[in-house]
Amino acid sequence: MQLQAYLLVHYGEVGLKGQNRPRFIDTLVRNIQERLAGLDVHVDRKRSGRILFRLGPEARWEEVASRVQTVFGIAYFARAWRVPLDMDALERAVLSLLPAKEGISFAVRARRANKHFPLNSMEINRRLGAAIAQATGWRVNLDHPDLPVHVEVLYKEIFFYFRKIKGPGGLPVGVSGTALNLLSGGIDSPVAAWRMLRRGARVLNVHFHGQPLVTRASEVKAIELARVLTEWGGSPYLYSVPIGNIQAEIMRTSPPAYRVVLYRRLMMRVAQELAQREGALALVTGESLGQVASQTLENLYVINEVARLPVLRPLIGMDKEEIVAQAERIGTLELSNLPGEDCCTLFTPKHPVTAARLEDVHAIEAQQPWDRWVQEALARAQRIDVRTSPVDALQFWPDRADQLLKSRA
Ligand code: ATP
Ligand code: MG
DSSP: OOOOOEEEEEESOOOOOOGGGHHHHHHHHHHHHHTTTSSSSSEEEETEEEEEEOOTTTTHHHHHHHHHHTTEEEEEEEEEEEOSSHHEEEEEHHHHHHHOOOEEEEEEEEESOOOOSSSSSHHHHHHHHHHHHHHHOOOOOOOOOOOHHEEESSSSEEESSSSSSSEEESSSSSSSSSEEEEOOSSSHHHHHHHHHHHHHHEEEEEEEOOTSOOOOOOHHHHHHHHHHHHHOOSSSSEEEOHHHOOOOOHHHSSSHHHHHHHHHHHHHHHHHHHHHTOOOOEEOOOTTTTTSSGHHHHHHHHHTTTOOOEOTTTTTTOOOOHHHHHHHHTHHHHHTTOOOOHHHHHHSSSSSSOOOOOOHHHHHHHSSSSHHHHHHHHHHHHEETTSSOOOOOHHHHHGGGGHHHHHOO
8 A cells, every 4th residue: 555654743832822823834834844945845735733744755754853853833743644534544554554563552542623524533542443453463551552553533534643753842933023142152142042943033143253353263153053053943144243353442441340241232232233134123142140240130230221122031040051951952062162262251351340330331431432333343244144154163173073063964
């Protein structure tokens, strides 16, 4: 029997807000199609809360499954097969695809969207279960079967599948508007971007670096990190902004303890101009309360003061270990751990202030040419497409080639 295989996708967060549902589904379909481009997988139909994609002869399931696992908005998915609305056809098809194993347990789990089908779910379970038991000698274990057999009876057809694979959850990227993430070369900010993507935001990145006074290392890291984020639906566009000269001026004209806070205020000011160009309605950072000196509430308050846009900090309540574990799962940790000269390490004082005072900051800034600095940084900002920018990370970290290639694969 020649059976057509499908990718069956169940989306999450539904009972979604009524009118948003079609947009949610269309966006999800588009995101899945983009992610599976070139793999011979074709959108087929949207039925009763599921999306079905036909798997062509070239589609390799492992590859398809590993990519689908990075598309937000999917609750779970499976490789499924289709039969007509007919119990005999279902039995024959299921029996023809059972694995040749001895002595395992199984359970049939039927669901009916179509209540006109002559058998109800219990009856389907019993009848298909009896046929499987008879053909294989397997025993039934309803709670922890080695092989679950899922059956979904729809209005025009029946789908069945064996393994249900958990998706990444969240909302499809694109349904929640656009945000601009401040991406350093560190561990935290890529995780922050990922968390925003998971909630359906379109996320662009901006990276500030100390060029021309430092090497390109941190910029290259940011490009590589943004590239990994594109695998989760992140935007391929990265603003790369050299601020080395401005940092040097800030250094000459500010008390050492205040420099870090001033660099951050510079980043905020520049980032929100870029956000405006991109129609982004929020900035995102990887700040976590109390993690380092610049992340006390006092300093967040002072840094935030220059922001017109909301500054979202999805990691604010997370511990470092949780963030690190998440970075590892996302695939950014190894890149973040590469040594690289951050703009801020070069110019960071030994004892940054932990409770900056706004009056002091205002007094310092009153003597400084902030409009010029912001305009200069904006004039030097480059919008890079990380999909087509040259891969020069290997040049910087040749001894980490294995790691880098792995994170790219
Ligand atoms: P990360 O691990 O993300 O670098 P961090 O723990 O090093 O964070 P900070 O250096 O205080 O913390 O930076 C706080 C946040 O400010 C970062 O998470 C990031 O969003 C932003 N940021 C810091 N440096 C840069 C930079 N060079 N370019 C862009 N954003 C930056
Ligand atoms: Mg950092």
